[in-house]
Amino acid sequence: METESQVVSEVHHTMQIPQWKRDEIEEIKNLINKYKVFGIIAMRGIPAKQLQKMRKDLKNIAYIKMSRNSLIDRAFKELNLKINNYIQDQTALIFTNENPFKLYKLLEENKTPAPIKAGAIAPKDIVVESGPTSFPPGPIVGDLQSAGIPAGIESGKVVIRETKTVAKSGEVVSQKLADMLTRLEIYPMEIGLDIRALFENGVVLEPDILDLDKNKYRSDFTTAVQKAWNLSVNINYPTKYNITLFLQKAYTDARNLAVNATIYTSSVMPTLLEKAHSQGMSLARRLMEKDIRAVSGIYTSSFLPVLLSTAHSHCMSLASIVMEKDINSVDEDLIEKLGKVTIKEKIETETEIEIKEEETEKEKEEEAASGLSSLFG
Structure with missing residues (x-):
């Protein structure tokens, strides 16, 4: 803590400061409070002509304030800003409401090449x-x-x-x-304005932080999004971004279960019928492989069609059973085919009944004729 003598000395020193210096300090303090971001910039080696052009280019973006280092240091102390270590050599202040990263990038892009002077330090190889x-x-x-x-x-x-x-x-x-x-x-x-540090909401941002590699930043962000996506999928954590994938997977898994367990539903009936047909064809092929005569001239035109007909009959029987339990589980084309088979069977049955009735009637007539013959001798 400051002693009483130090406070008295400070007050006495303040009273000795000329008015124009006090006005300068107050202006710096007001600018710091007015803008969201302020920074300390190096000014050495910048010709007046280039500085004038920089001010013009930064109009409506940033405000540059030239002042003595001692007055800048005094303003910082009165605002309790412990950043005086950035005040060295030829210094100026810059104020803006822009994003600090955007301001840094703008100042770097506005730098122009210049010849090096004798005795200067090489900034790079x-x-x-x-x-x-x-x-x-x-x-x-x-x-x-x-x-x-x-x-x-x-x-x-x-x-x-x-x-x-x-x-x-x-x-x-x-x-x-x-x-x-x-x-x-x-x-x-x-030639340009070199930022020593920018300050935003009490946070100090030095050039090594402000100098972002956009391509690397974009790549890192993309990688992070991909890893987050993979993690959410692997641990089954639903979000509005991956819920569609989860629903598609759930539907596929449920459908596969219904097919493998032979559960009759309208969505899997076509697959079950295709599976039955495929199994029938596979059976026919295996029989042909075991008996070479199945592909010879004897059975080529008779045995194979019978196998195919039997497989087709089994498929249609399966569809008929399913349709009796739930007619909505069979599509219209299959119902039409089943209807044609039923009508055909009905016609064949009615034909057989008519033939039997005709045979019975004929037998009755023959018996009556035989009775009359025996009666009249």
Whole structure:
């Protein structure tokens, strides 16, 4: 806790701050409270012309506030924001109501290549590719070689003979190398706003968090969805996304059970009849395999049709039994076929009765004639 002397010293120091500085601190505090997201950005090395263009490009998206580091630090302390470690070198503040990831991506995309200056630190490995240049033969060859670039003359042109890394990331670039890179139009630097950290609802978001790989993120999300789907299916956990699959599986399992258990229902009758027909045909084939005469000239036209007729008769009998129990379990085509068979059987029966009646009548007439003959001698 602060001692009384520290509080008095702080109050005294506050009273000595010029009004314009106090106004600046209040403005920073008001901006932090006004926007959903604010951040600390690095400003070193950005020419005034490029900064003006950046401000224009960010209009209606973000607001950039330039201020002294000491005043930014003071505003943070008064708001009890313990993020002063990000205030270093040339600093500015950026404010927005956009998504912080979207703002980071926008600032990165707006960066432009720039030549590196002598004494600057290489931000990445600087590589000079092999191939021809636009330079005519002359002192440029020696200048390139003195900068560590393998140059030579081929077919009347200056060429880079091999690909070479002339400076590794973190190394200081010499004056000669900086000059040659600029003449070769190799621009290792990027001019733009570098975010040191963004703050949203008390959460600190640094560049390594903000720099999302969209393709990897999309791939990870797709994999997660697939694994969640497989898990829900494997543990039989119904949701509105997989319920259709569960219903289809339940219907298939129930139908297979009905077929295997020979349960007569309207949905499985066609399958049962096909199964009976197939078994009949299989039986006929097995009989033919056991008795070669079944395919000889003796039985080809007689024995096989009888087997097929018997199998067909068994199928029709099965359908008749099912129809007696539940007429809805047999489709209309089969009912029609069964009706034709019944009518045929009825006609045959009636014909037999008529023949028998005629024979009985004839016998009666013969007996009467025989009686008359014996009576009249």
